[in-house]
Amino acid sequence: MSRHLTRQIGKLLEWLLSNVGSMMLSLLASLTVWIAANQSLNPVEIAELDDPVEINVVGLDEGLIIVNDYPKTTRVTLRAQRNTWPSLSAEDIIATADLSGLGPGVHTVRLDIRVVAQAIVVAANPSNVRFELEEVRERTLPVQLVVNGDPATGYRVDEPVIDPPEVTVRGPRSRVELIGEIRAEVSAEGLREPLTATLPVVALDSDGTPVEGVTITPAEVDVELPILQVAGFREVAVRVDADVRPAPGYYVPRIIPEPQSVTVQGDPEVINDLLVIETQPIVLNDLTEDRLITVALDPPPGVSVVGTQTVDVRIIVAAQPGFNVVEVPLQALGLAEGLAAEFSPDRVVVSISGPLPILNKLNPEEDIIASVDLTDLGIGEYQIEPQVEIASGELTTEELSSVLVESVLPTLIDVRITVETRAPGQ
Structure with missing residues (x-):
């Protein structure tokens, strides 16, 4: 077997x-x-991805920094079957520049391109990246404050306070060593009061040119700039010496000088007790609208005004509010032909308000019209709300709009509509 x-x-x-x-x-x-x-x-196709692929830099020593402007992306060409291409994107590609073990100097690093999808890398542009590495340097430097401009006459800038007084600068050694000054700038032009501000700081070389590519921590500082008054100078308020008489029905709510204060100079014993400085007298009568007047200042003996010797004075004029109550006869509107109407009562009491000068121009018997609308009403008895209209040929539209009807009494009118009775022979 x-x-x-x-x-x-x-x-x-x-x-x-x-x-x-x-x-x-x-x-x-x-x-x-x-x-x-x-x-x-399902043929194999070779093509370049539509979107660039980001380059990931890894392995850089903590004591080094990249100082050149290197490309941040690369264009990748792939080989893949046709049905794979619709699902491919830049997110499927990992491009890495590994700087592990590299020291200061210039290095050309080949990119490591990997695909997480079913495709093969054919080419990358660029495929090599140039890196320039430098040692990192840190310095702690004081902040120098530059004050531009001068405060107002009679004032001076005192010693500023900077917080923090020092900042830390970090960056490539070659650039950090160029720094000669950390500067912040502020304007004191025309100041009369202390200034508090948060200011950016900038790194400058010995020629005053900004040093780029370094990091300053913190990037801003808080500054207090004291402004003190110089002995023999004093800021005092302006008081307007005005004898202003408005026209009947008007009043003056405010008189405003501009500027509202000025700096004076003189014997410290004199100006220390000086609280205000007056203007030359202003006399105006029958004002009905605002006025703007330039008037000279009138300092006391031994005191002089620093700068301009005049102020602008704005005199605000307003109409006094008014109120009036008038009795007005009623008129029929829209009454059909052949009908007659009787009102009970036949007059209404109208309360109006507005600027007093405008109310004084109104003729109550002619300009205030009270009516009852009887349109489309036939024989019968009704209760109808009266309407009031204000119309005057002597007042502008703006003036008329300032007059308000506050109330109309009574609020309802008893109306009796009958057939019109005509005398014999009519």
């Missing part, structure tokens, strides 16, 4: 050995046909 099995196996092996060539050729032909068919349906 075993001898027979051995002969059978031997014949099978002999047959396989004699036919293995034709079998391999058949398999290879089938595989070739499958690949060709697959390539025709």
Whole structure:
């Protein structure tokens, strides 16, 4: 039995050995046909991604810093089958520049491009990136405050307070060593009071040119700039010496000088007790509108005004509010022909308010019209709300709009409409 099995196996092996060539050729032909068919349906395509790929820089020593402007992205060309391309994006590509072990100097680093999708990297542009590395340097430097301009006459700038007084500068050694000054600037032009401000600071070289590429911490400082008055000078309020008489029905609510204070100079014993400085007298009569007048100042003996010797005085004139109550007869509006109307009561009491000069121009009997609208009403009895209108040919539209009807009494009028009775012969 075993001898027979051995002969059978031997014949099978002999047959396989004699036919293995034709079998391999058949398999290879089938595989070739499958690949060709697959390539025709889903061919391989080579193209560049639409979006650039961000370059990740890793491995930079903590004591070094990149000082050159290197490319932050690269364009990547891939090889992938057609049905893969719709799902490919820049997020599927990882481009890495590894700076591990590199010291100060200039280095050209080859990018490591990896694809997380079913694709092959064909090319990258750029494929190599140039890095210039320098040692990091830190310095602590005082802040210098530059005060531009002069305060108002009679004032001076006292010693400023800067918080913090020092800042830390960090950056490439070559740039940090260029720094000659950390500066903040503030204007004191025309100041009369202390100034508090938060100011940016800038690093400058010995020529006053800003040094770029360094980090300043903090980037801003708080500054208090004291402004003191010089002995022999004093700021005092301006008081207007005015005899102003408005026209009847008007009043003067305010008189405003501009400026409202001035600086005076003189004997300290005199000006220390001086609280105000008056203007030359202003006399005006029958004012009905605002006035702007330039008037000279009138300092006391031994005192002089610093700068301008005049002030502008604005005199505000306003109409006095008025109120009036008048009795007005009622008129019928829209009454149909052949009808007659009786009102009870036949007069209304109208309360109006507005600027007194305008109310004084009104003629109550002619300019205040009270009416009852009877449009489309027939014979019968009704209660109707009276309407009041103010119209005057002597007043402008603006003046009329300033007059308000506060109330009309009574609020309802009893109306009786009947057939009009005509005398015989009419």
